Amino acid sequence: MENSDEALCRRVAERDEAAFDLLVERYRERAWRLAWSILRDAEAARDVSQDAFIRLYEAAGSFAGRARFSTWFYRLLVNRCLDHRRRNRWWRLWARDEGEAPGGETLLERQPAPAYDPGDALSREQAVSALWAAVDRLPPRQRAVVTLQAQEELSTAEIADVLKCSQATVRVHLHRALKTLRRTLEKR
Amino acid sequence: MADHPKTDLVPYLRGELAPADRARVARHLEGCPECREDAAALHGLIETLGRSVPPPPAIHWGRWRAELTARRDARRGRHAWWWRPVPLALSASLAGALLVLVVLGGPGTPTGNDLAVVEQTLLGRRLELLRQLSVVERLELLEDLDIIRQLDRLAAASEG
Numbered sequence: 001m002e003n004s005d006e007a008l009c010r011r012v013a014e015r016d017e018a019a020f021d022l023l024v025e026r027y028r029e030r031a032w033r034l035a036w037s038i039l040r041d042a043e044a045a046r047d048v049s050q051d052a053f054i055r056l057y058e059a060a061g062s063f064a065g066r067a068r069f070s071t072w073f074y075r076l077l078v079n080r081c082l083d084h085r086r087r088n089r090w091w092r093l094w095a096r097d098e099g100e101a102p103g104g105e106t107l108l109e110r111q112p113a114p115a116y117d118p119g120d121a122l123s124r125e126q127a128v129s130a131l132w133a134a135v136d137r138l139p140p141r142q143r144a145v146v147t148l149q150a151q152e153e154l155s156t157a158e159i160a161d162v163l164k165c166s167q168a169t170v171r172v173h174l175h176r177a178l179k180t181l182r183r184t185l186e187k188r
Numbered sequence: 189m190a191d192h193p194k195t196d197l198v199p200y201l202r203g204e205l206a207p208a209d210r211a212r213v214a215r216h217l218e219g220c221p222e223c224r225e226d227a228a229a230l231h232g233l234i235e236t237l238g239r240s241v242p243p244p245p246a247i248h249w250g251r252w253r254a255e256l257t258a259r260r261d262a263r264r265g266r267h268a269w270w271w272r273p274v275p276l277a278l279s280a281s282l283a284g285a286l287l288v289l290v291v292l293g294g295p296g297t298p299t300g301n302d303l304a305v306v307e308q309t310l311l312g313r314r315l316e317l318l319r320q321l322s323v324v325e326r327l328e329l330l331e332d333l334d335i336i337r338q339l340d341r342l343a344a345a346s347e348g
């Protein structure tokens with residue numbers, strides 16, 4: 001049996017649970033990483049990454065197979081990331097797990113503590129921390145574009161597909177984002 | 189120099205431009221120190237971003253997967269309720285009838301303790317369901333719980 005992502009998605013449309021499990025297995029890490037990168041909030045990323053798979057299960061029949069499955073799935077996921085504030089929050093209130101630490105830490109707190117090693121390595125590490133802290137402060141769509149480009153290594157055409165906008169728009173988002181990031185580094 | 193190809197620089201650096209556009213940007217860069225500097229800085233920035241992506245926090249995948257399953261099942265349950273209201277109403281009445289049989293009839297008369305166990309089990313099952321379903325269904329199940337309370341009073345009256 002063919003096990004490409006696209007073939008699995010067609011099987012999910014026929015309510016094949018094993019195919020769904022395989023796609024979850026293949027894409028859950030990417031979904032989690034991408035949702036977290038865009039939202040910078042562990043609980044929201046958890047919610048949205050699960051949401052994307054629920055949507056995948058329900059909408060698998062509408063996957064036309066013209067695009068790559070990964071692009072289609074990224075679109076489900078990124079749309080949910082960008083919308084998440086507008087969505088109904090009942091589930092999170094209902095299923096909040098007290099056993100888990102809240103995901104409110106900042107990016108800087110998550111960075112490993114810099115070694116006491118004055119010089120290039122330290123200043124470089126600080127520069128990288130400042131850079132990603134600046135990515136955190138970008139508007140959501142710009143952050144999504146930077147993340148899809150730097151982290152998922154998608155081309156401009158693929159990012160346009162994911163965000164359902166023109167390549168020119170992606171270029172403008174990326175240009176603005178990089179300009180902001182550059183200014184941040186130069187100010188240091 | 190007018191018309192600096194600012195938004196083309198990143199696609200140029202990533203090799204994404206069509207040949208004609210690529211040649212146009214290359215020509216511009218030859219004659220424009222400002223854009224050359226921009227291109228060099230952007231190149232460094234893109235490289236740095238690509239190399240230094242911070243990893244997401246660790247996650248307990250077993251729990252994540254269980255939540256996904258519960259949420260998906262809850263949504264399927266909700267759809268079933270909207271799309272098939274009659275069978276659910278029917279199954280609710282069947283459950284009610286069963287309860288009446290268990291509480292009032294059945295082989296032998298259950299003791300007070302047995303009744304408590306039966307009720308706890310039924311309540312437990314309902315509460316488990318309750319955790320997974322949405323507000324609309326919750327209302328309906330609360331009605332079930334109300335029925336159980338009524339039966340409880342009935343049983344107490346018949347005992348007393």
Ligand SMILES: [Zn+2]
Binds near residue numbers: 192
């Ligand atoms: Zn120029």
